[in-house]
Amino acid sequence: MDILIASLLTIITAATPLVYASIGEMITEKSGVLNLGVEGMMLLGAVCGFATVHFTGSEALAIGAGMAAGAGLSFIFAILVLGFQSSQVATGLALTIFGIGLSALLGQELVGIAYDGLPKLAIPLLSEIPVLGPLLFNHDILVYGSIVLVVFVVWFLNHTRSGLILRAVGNSHDAAHAIGYPVLRIRFLAILFGGAMSGLAGAYLSLAYSPLWIENMSAGRGWIALALVVFATWRPWRVMIGAYLFGGITILQLHMQAQGVGVPSQVMSMLPYIATIVVLVLISRDRSKIKLNAPACIGKPFHPTS
Amino acid sequence: MRQFQEMPMLFKLIKRPEPSKSMVFLSPVIALILTLLSGVILFQLLGVDPMEALYAFFIEPLTSRYGWGELGVKATPLILIAVALSIGFRAGVWNIGAEGQLTLGAICGGGIALLFYDVEAFWVLPLMIVAGIAGGMLWAGIPALLRTRFNANEILTSLMLTYVATLLLSLLVHGPWRDPDGFNFPESRIFNDAATLPVILEGTRLHMGWIFALALVVGAWVLMSRTIIGFQVKVVGEAPAAARYAGFSVNKVIWLALMLSGGAAGLAGLVEVSGPIGQLLPTISPGYGFTAIIVAFVGRLHPVGVLFAGLLLALSYLGGESAQISMNLPLAVTGVFQGLLLFFLLASDVLIQYQLVRRSSPSAVTQ
16 A cells, blocks of 8 residues: 555656646747747756755755746747747757757756755644545645646636637637737747746756756656657646546656666666657547647747737 | 838848848858857857867868768768658658668668678678668658648657657667677677678778668659659648649658658668667667758758758757867767757848848838
8 A cells, every 4th residue: 555655656656747837838839839849948057946945955946046047948849939939849959959959958967966865844723634635635745836836827818808819829820919908928938837847847856856966867857848748739627637547657667667677778768758749640640630739820930010 | 012010120020022032041141150150159158268178179170181070970871861851841741750760770670780790791891871772761661651641740740750760779789689698788789790880981981881871862862853753742841732733642742752861861870770770779869860850951952952951960960069079068068059940040030031121221111
């Protein structure tokens, strides 16, 4: 029983960074912009978060630094894509390449340093409940935060005027512009939000999931987050389900490696990547499903005409 | 007339009547200058003398015959991959998993070398080359199939397969292909002479792969400018609707783009392991497959441009190594430079389609 609870707990920590990164990217995509730089923003967030906690000792500052780093990198993306009309695909790739390089440069003094990890916040009384208590009510603040984020995004997209405008800009920027909405400004904010969430996802990796810094420690999670948005057909609850599914697969293969099931560890490590391909194929094969749910203007540049 | 609302007050961008041809060539030069200027700032932040660092980075590697040979060695995989990637990018096919296809080429080609380890025959090397190309094509064929049959985004699938390929290589060199006399290090046997690419410039490591790269540049140039296939690729990329109307098969172009780039990346992987490396290791590429994306853009998606861009980016690898040795600078500086170069390039490319004019100038408004 204890082992089962321990496994379920690790699934939650594996899923949390994916929740942040995919929800952030989903908001960016809802505004009609595809940012392929998630991996780069996560890495920069991870290294900045870890450096901050190492030098200041403050977890709050570290979380803020991770978000700021991701948002800062996405700021460059926004300037290039919205201001300079550069290709979203090429610019996103540039962001990832740059983020990998810069995080490695910044983090070279941090390799091998240990940190205890974000403290757990046990909710009084509730966390005493057997089984459910430790499972649901004894986590670090960012796990609770990820749930709050999903609830907030669901409410924002479906029940607020701003959410409606965001979706309108992503579905038809010409119409939104004609009505008088500032398309570029809305996209700018959506890109920054996505960047901040990716940075936060990275900070979670280096502060909680495996509290240390290694070059390239995100190991493709940024790309998996991008795939999750498609898998979820741009719906927040499904993003969260997808993230937990992938957290589950990641932990399952780790446990099987530890048990020594007679399959080489490398084959087990391939599982999350292969699973990503499989779910992408399963969702994408239904073209109408993608067409109905994807923001119609995704990837298309917008020039306001005067 | 189109212009931006959110630009600074002094200047504004006005769409050119047609794209500027000269800016297509000037833009990489502007980007390079801006990258070097950022380099000065970066080195100052790192606490080293910028001039000394720039010398170590960009001049010192080329002060010897051996250095020029190394430039060719590093440029070979970059050019091989980028020439083929450019064709796909022109058609709007985003194969960004070249790193994985490179790895598969190395596995398949290197596998042949290990299989015929005791055979010193002339046919081993050609067979390795064929196997390397086939391996890369196989790996690129998966995203091609998933895109054309199931509509799955090739960016994500080709990238996921890169991680799978790297793990596969690690599995092989840790397990069945480990050198039996290698003290348990995760390395294969060192290939015998018949399985090694001959050196073509004495006193350097420059090998026959360089000839392959030059041949591919010429071949791609002929394909793109002299054949109907090249024409179809360009139309599918620039005007998909027109391509459908003309009856060009988009799926055929997707397959073509991925087979070409997969095969070229596979060849690049084979060239690496049977050239400068000479055996299979857990890591065989410092990210050539990703850097080749930058090479393709800096080279303006044109084979001849890619040749020069490949040499430039090869210099950034060499410079990184040289600055690490002579000045103790971190190797990661190379990645930062490469990323900056692409950022500045994408930014200066705005000047191909748009013109920068002073707001006060009345002549600019009368277009």
